Amino acid sequence: MQRNLNHTKICVIEKVIDETPTVRTLIFSDDIMSSVLPGQFAMVWIPGINELPMSVMIAQEPGKAAFTVRKHGPASTGLFNVKIGQQIGVRGPYGNSFDLKQGKLLLVGGGTGLVPMMRLLTHIKPNDDVTVLIGAKSKNEVFFEDLANNLLKNNTHRVIVTTDDGTYGEKGFVTDMVEKLVNEISFDGIYTCGPEIMMYKTVHLAHSKGLFVQASLERMMKCGVGICGSCCVGEDLVCKDGTVFDGEHLISNKEFGHFHRNKAGILENY
């Protein structure tokens, strides 16, 4: 019988990398997950605990993939605590992917929102001129800076880190840096993933300059396949129509940047 990608497949964690005190990357082998498109995600089962949507992280070895998880509530903490040799279940990949332009590119990531950005970097063309903005609250929350530089070593590029408290890189919100850059440079494509307020500002800044921008959204997810409705944002279903949306589309969506739904499906303010 054919493997159904909606049926959870058990994978064994082969390697764990501590990115920060609260962020870990868990590496495993799976052909399908190793070659997903940038922006695509999986539903990740932590047996006995929960199941979470997770962007699929690159693993820089053929046939391997990873998840980079920040420990937060019980579910993500459960995943964070999975040890080498332990099993997780994976279904997917789900969702669409970024429409990668060529030329001058700006990637804006915050926290684990950097995960799809890293995979996007593996798809850039040799002639692209790439700027990566990494936003963090504080020095000890910065990760993937070296990885980004490494992935871009054959391109003209800059990796700029901002911290809210100025303990590392530039001081200030990452979106202040976005504002500065879009005023200076006419980017061919801007891509963002991270906290919704960051994406909201980035989208509006880019849009006000008439620049092409895409954001990868997060919402409560139960099914990942467009059945349960829990991930809706206005009339869009993030798991099926997204997670990547054009800035233009998002600007006309009255929930983007303002509301998300809780587990009962009630709209809550961000």
Next chain:
Amino acid sequence: MQRNLNHTKICVIEKVIDETPTVRTLIFSDDIMSSVLPGQFAMVWIPGINELPMSVMIAQEPGKAAFTVRKHGPASTGLFNVKIGQQIGVRGPYGNSFDLKQGKLLLVGGGTGLVPMMRLLTHIKPNDDVTVLIGAKSKNEVFFEDLANNLLKNNTHRVIVTTDDGTYGEKGFVTDMVEKLVNEISFDGIYTCGPEIMMYKTVHLAHSKGLFVQASLERMMKCGVGICGSCCVGEDLVCKDGTVFDGEHLISNKEFGHFHRNKAGILENY
């Protein structure tokens, strides 16, 4: 969704040929049925009446196939009476096929047992020397003689008809002719389909001369796919292991030529 060949497909009868007063050929369009292997059969649904196993007859037009049915009990009479434009259901094809040798070939068919023989003729090689024996009770039950000659027009061949009452062709049982021929000619392959007693004698005659022989058996069939067991002959399931069996194998089967099972599964003598 993929078409399941075990699910009945509706086909419309496009043409009807009267072969004899009690035998008709019904022609319809279906790509899968048009290209079955010689020996393969279908389960044919006559809506509201019954479903019958039927060898798939050739139709000499691309994309078309046929059934040649003798009216007998209610089921086959129902099929016999289907008119042009009416619908039948078809599932399959089922069963294995003949192992066609090259060189001197003998085909022995009786009644609708000629159906797989005609399809076999469409597979012979230009250098084959082919003898076709057609057995019938009487002149008005002879059919497919012209068709056989026509299919063999580019080969060295003979088509010999025998009738039990001598009203046409050679007088006598077709197996008398088989006996005569196997004594004269060292055939490279002998193929038979028809009444079991005919096949039984043919197999034994061929086998006694050490000749390669295959017969296509008929048994009560309900499923056609190796589930219901109704078609068993000894430990063989005609629908799945057959319908074509090697003579050697049949000779060691204690039911072949002697017993068949009725609808309740009780062994009855032929």
Next chain:
Amino acid sequence: MEPSLVTSIGKIQLERPVMLASGILGISLDVFNRLYRSGAGAVVSKSLSTEPWDGYPNPTIFGINGGGWINAVGLSNPGAQNFAKMIEPNKDVPIIISLVGSIPEDFSTMVEQFKNSKVIAYELNLSCPHVAKVGLEVGDDPELVKKIVSTVKNSTNVPIIAKVGLGTTHYLNTVNAAIDSGIDAITAINTIRAIAIDVETQRPILSNKFGGLSGTPIKPIALRCVYEISSKYNIPIIGCGGISTWEDAIEFILAGASAIQIGSAIGDNWIHVFNDINNGIFQYMKRKGYSKIDEMIGLAKKS
């Protein structure tokens, strides 16, 4: 004359016979609008309770190798009151409100909360197979079903539909009780109680262990229920369970359904499924010479 896709489920009239099933994408008016534009003849809301429910923790749903889905979302919903507010702006969409509860008053309270909303019917969920004290546990008690149906009937003039499924009491007893108490139509069927175990970790996959089987695997069973109900009772039926093609839809209509609902097929084929099925039905009617859906309902029983 071109065939018409208009169909009537008793007093409920729909432009098209293909509806969205309850629990599928059914928590937002914006999405309802989109589905209606995509071809749904009506949309049924997620089953609503008197209070908001979070539902079960994930995993709540997954796909089965070989086709179909098992879910135990646990009836997560924003509650009837919140939902009534959400759909206040509704102008165009034929919305059916699905309700779930344990006692007659739960249902009448909720109906009251929708009295100013534009809803074309209520569907009473008597058949969710994986949440305690509601759904099937209610449907399994024909006496309670009678009380609920009568109570709702007394609270509103909007047509009410009972949605049944395979429980511990034969579903025909539930149907019977609902009809006795004046139900306007029956939806058959809900998901069928099921389980799946992961052999590597040796535990049930869903957090709730048990869930409901939906999608193609249940179609022949759902179709059987529609055929049985329509053979036994003179009541409008909405067919539901495993419908994913226009042929499936026609099968349900021939078995006696006046309309059909689509759930899992959306997970397999996305929302194009509505127009695909509508078009398929339309072409079939044209080819066979039918002008109205009504002419086809129950034809298979005549053979």
Next chain:
Amino acid sequence: MEPSLVTSIGKIQLERPVMLASGILGISLDVFNRLYRSGAGAVVSKSLSTEPWDGYPNPTIFGINGGGWINAVGLSNPGAQNFAKMIEPNKDVPIIISLVGSIPEDFSTMVEQFKNSKVIAYELNLSCPHVAKVGLEVGDDPELVKKIVSTVKNSTNVPIIAKVGLGTTHYLNTVNAAIDSGIDAITAINTIRAIAIDVETQRPILSNKFGGLSGTPIKPIALRCVYEISSKYNIPIIGCGGISTWEDAIEFILAGASAIQIGSAIGDNWIHVFNDINNGIFQYMKRKGYSKIDEMIGLAKKS
């Protein structure tokens, strides 16, 4: 130490846990021998009645688009007496005789007819969903089930198994009645009542209209039943329904089955399926470090 595939269903001991289900290829000793050589741990006969039955006219079975089968063979069988004669020469094959009837005496009469046969158990078919007055119509009546089980228990010392399915009475009531009366094991489940309609000719496909759904579609439901029975009762269980891979077989064992039966998968994968599943179970046990089937039974309930 190599894992052993030996398993016990109460007093019934099998070399291998994978059995042939009733009604599948089950009418001839020669075929039984072949299936046993192909890896079946036991074979269950076609359900036998006191008199020979022709069964229903064709079509009696067909495959569903998307997988699974619907059949209404109508319990065609040569009758117990004839069958007892047919299996007289049996030396090696562990045969389980499936019996079907309407009253306790039907069953005791037939058991008597097998008293000189080499049979390892009787399986009472309380669950065929498409023949009047026998099968489910018996299983749906727990009082009658009690009488039948007691009567058979009094007629023989050979272990008896009750085969249950989804009927109009909840199957757990049937299980309960059978256990109360001393049944030795339960087989769960039989096919599930279903129908399919051909949209071109607008009629049900099977001559009997209704039939039983088997194969992959029913697996999650069958597994649920095994899990429920084993959670509620302390009785050996034989799992049956939609099993086609070793993973399926392990799922049933983890849910609480001591052995499993294979039916429809034979139509899909032919009789290699026995050895494929045996080998898969063996490799799994090796990899996970189990030495006996027994160590795995019901493990999923501990999570």
